[in-house]
Amino acid sequence: MEMVCIVCPNGCRLNVTEQDGRVSVSGNKCKRGETFAVAELTNPTRSVTTSVKTTVAGYPVVSVKTDGEIPKSKIFDLMELCGKIIVTKPLPIGSVVAEDLFGTGVNLITTTDMEETNE
Amino acid sequence: MKYDVAVIGGGPAGLAAAIKASLSGASVILIEREARLGGILKQCIHDGFGVVRFGEKLSGPEYADRFIKQLRQTNVQVSLFSFVTSTVQDGDLYKITYVCKDGVQHVECDNIILATGCRERTRNGIFIHGDRCAGVYTAGAAQNLVNILGAVPGKKVVILGSGDIGLIMARRLTLEGAKVVGVYEAKPTPSGLTRNIHQCLNDFDIPLHLSSTVTKVLGTTRLERVEISRVDEQMRPIAGTEQIVDCDCLVLAVGLIPENEIARGLKVPLDPKTKGAIVDQNCQTLRNGIYACGNALHVNDLVDYVSESGETAGGAVQSRDKRVLRKIETEGKLLYVVPQRLDVNAPLDKVVMYFRASEELTDQRLTVTAGDEVVFTKNYAKLLPPEMERVVVNFNKAHTLDDFVVRLEDK
Amino acid sequence: MNFEKIVKQVRKKYKTEVAVREDERSVFLTGECDNWADVVAIGKMFVTEGKHVVNDIRLKGYVEKPERLPKVSDNSLDGTDWDVVVIGGGISGCAVARELTRNKLRVLLVEKHSDVARGASGANNGMVHAGIDLKHQCLKLKYGVAGNAIYGDVCKELGVDFRRSGQYVIFDSRLIRFFAKGTVKRAEKHGIPGVRIVGKKEIAEIEPRVKDFAVGALYAPSTGYVSPYQLTIAYAENAVQNGAKVSLNTAVTALETENGNVTRVKTNRGTVTARCVVNCAGVFADRIADMAGDRYFSIHPRRGTDLMLDPKAQGVPTQTISMGPTLKSVSKFGSGSTKGGGVIRTADGNYLLGPDAVEIPDREDVSTNQDSVNNVFGKHSQVCPTLRRGDIIAYFSGVRAPTYEEDFIIERSAKVANLVHVAGIQSPGITAAPAFAKDVAKIVADYLASVGVEVLPNERFDPVRPRPVKAKYLNDEERDKLIKQDPDFGKIICRCEEISLGEIKRAIHNPLGVATVDGVKRRVRAGMGRCQGGFCMPLVTDIIAKETGVDVTEVTKDDVGSNIVVGKLKEVQQ
16 A cells, blocks of 8 residues: 655655564665554654643743654644643743553643743 | 945845844844834734754744844844835945935945845735725735734634745635635636645635636725636636625735835846846846845745845955846746846856745756756756756856856757 | 717717716716716816716616625614714725814724725735826825835834835837826826836846836836725724724614704614714615715725735836837827736735726625736736746735716805715725825814814824834844733744744734624735635634633624624534
8 A cells, every 4th residue: 555654754655564463564665664554553743733822911822742752643642732731930941741641651741931031 | 433344134034134244244234114123023923934944943933033143143233113114336336325214324235135134015006996995905914913912813714825924824814713705816827835735724724726816805994705717728807707705805815026116226237027126146236236035036936045045145344346137038938037137257156046936837847047058957847937946056167158048948 | 068969979889879968066867878988088078177977877787786894783883973973984084083083072983894994995005105107186096105205204103114116117119118208297286296218228237027018117106005904994993092993893774864963873783973974885885875865976896806926926027117108009098008007015015916897786895806917917927028927926906986087176155064085986986085184184273163163173183003012023133122022922823925924813803893703904014925825824813712702702803794704513403
């Protein structure tokens, strides 16, 4: 089957074949393409970027991301979780706002430095 | 105050330019019109930035943060929420006036680096007619509403334009509970990266309609419906194909235009193809001491190259050699090539050139010649106008430094 | 009068039957037509000296859309009593309200939109006409010339920019140039100053971009330019300063009459009583008249589209250039009208092309379409081939409110004693309003005095409305001083038009209480530049929310219901 690797902006067009439980991949420019193809067939995962609310002046919301990938099927569960999080003080970039999402070991971290100058 | 260089704009291009100029020993002032550094990256909270430069998938604010932290280590004078109101040349000096909360400020500098970014094409720019209701926003404005203000611009959204910004907004709005009824694209092929078609549309079952455009918006107070038409090969709407789609929000991701108001004020010659300044390999414009970089120079699709051109400009400002400029001609199906000039008195071994094909092409060969000599060739299996290409050319190979031509032809 | 001959002509030309009825004031028409242009053309055929046309000829299959009413309903005005109720917040209503406040009167102005100047007054090119196109004695001429003469003073008082930079009407043939001599003579007779003919060589020097087209031009030095909506706003604000009440989002839904007088005015915000009512309802003026049982004229909506060009565009004439009549247009219409419009440099330094004029059945259809854009651009690029389509940054339409007689109606009703009509106000309405508003105020005062209301001068009347600060136009020292007093004037929010936070805050806290994104745009131009608000709209939305203490979800673009966003993040459900 054909697949597009979404790991990086190169977007390699992958040719994936499965024979006797063994997956072979071609068309990838790097190793990550192969890993991606295998995961996509067995347990597709995604990194998610979104935002959570804050009560800090000048920041109605602050941007966050998963610091790894979570199962694709959990994306909307994550969005629901994000809706419940409220940041109450200025956080430095990379602060963890939710730990170990869905038992994956992946954390939700902030991606904006709220301590930067803001007038 | 007098500086060696004033960088105008604190987005990715300006940050990189200011850091590089400062590291090369120049005294630098960075003038940013917003309250925070980072430019448009502040609202680009999706990831995929920095793959080329850092080998990592960063979000926009994270990418900007790396440069901001680096900038703090330099002696660059940063002036935030500062708006340039005039730039005039006085002999060898440039005099810049800007306003900020402290009043009207004047600085003098030997060089100006223009890193003013780009702006979005508007509804009027593409002649979408109909009512003047709320709910019609450019993708950037919609992105600001969502990612900065924390508000949702619509519950049922139509997106026009399949460029990356349109695709990313489709996913973003879907995640926030809106229903994206479709992404429409006037061209017969998608404009964004294939990767984004997959992770932004396919992952969420958002339909993509090619060769279709929005021809009318309807609504009294807020948007209620849009009229969609099929388009012909010249992208003109085909009468009789109109179809009404209910929605309360229309997001327009229909192109970016380099912002060059200050360049115009300084009478910097612009390239009608890029809509940015005409520059040499050091990003210096045809006016001595004025540089242009990033999206103000030409619209990039990767921020990594925006930073790269910023660094090129920032690294060149200390040079005092007299320039000898030669024109670089283009031939074949090239939308544009940057730089448009070569300073043959400056280093020529690693000239970075950016280009875009003017249409979707397969099996192409890019050739760079100086007179009769071929100095560079590269083959491409596929070229797409939305995907900018970058090559590094060593012009030192050439025996005669004149009659430069970049040619794209069938292999 | 015998209309049989005209009825026959209609039958022959338009293949339809028209029934005619007349009374002392009007000719009433009924019938049916296949297209709207015919309805209007037939109406015009029945125009006779001394009578108005009421045209009830229907367009076959056309169902008129219900009037757009504000999405508000409360009792905020209920039970209040006024000396004068002015209906409509266009240039006419606002100027009349302001002139009324020179006397000690309780004045209420009702406007159905969320701001004043939302109809034709906000969507025209702002030309203050010299009046050279008006041939015969009519109210347009009387008030147009009088209005033009006092424009500078009025704008100075009201703190509005006005530029009297003249107008060139270009001819493409020697014959037309010959006819223009008549226009010069007529202008002299009508008291229009300084009109003269400019030769081919001279016009080519003044405006080289039109040299291939022009064989000469008519120059009218008294033509000027104003921002029509800023003047309307200024009139309304000055009226409020002097004691009038302006109630926005307020539509008149019925007028109750008793013994030939309007006694009660019903609105969506309650019923009020009034000694006198002034009808300044623009495209709805005949509807308001009808509500009072006084329908003796018809308004036929006429849409005009203007194109706005990037102020930095190259190849745009620096002078205002209007296309004069051509041999073709003269032979077609039998008259050489030298109307306004053309390539116009506005009071704000922008360039406008237009307008066109299209008869439409829907009074509120201000939508734009490609035909109008093409027509307007095509016409003017013929005169000035250096214009570039890519320089169009915006376009807008407004619906004018002409009567079939194509003149203003400014009079107290012959049938309803306390109802004053200010109707059929179209071009040159912006020019004429300062002059006729004074007369309307006098008509009202005379009427009130005649029914025993004591009309005393308003001793506290202040004609001066403070000029809004425009930081961009201050010199460096003045601007620096202003920023030192209030740092907000140093924080630029709208980058295209260089508008500061300080200016935006002042616009939000205006005397009319208009706190909308478009309200800010109309007052200080934030969002009017080449990015069309792409960058500043979210910022302005946020500033409005903060300044007025409402949630960002409550901020509207314009009228009630035009909310910018539909909810907060994480709170939206489909």
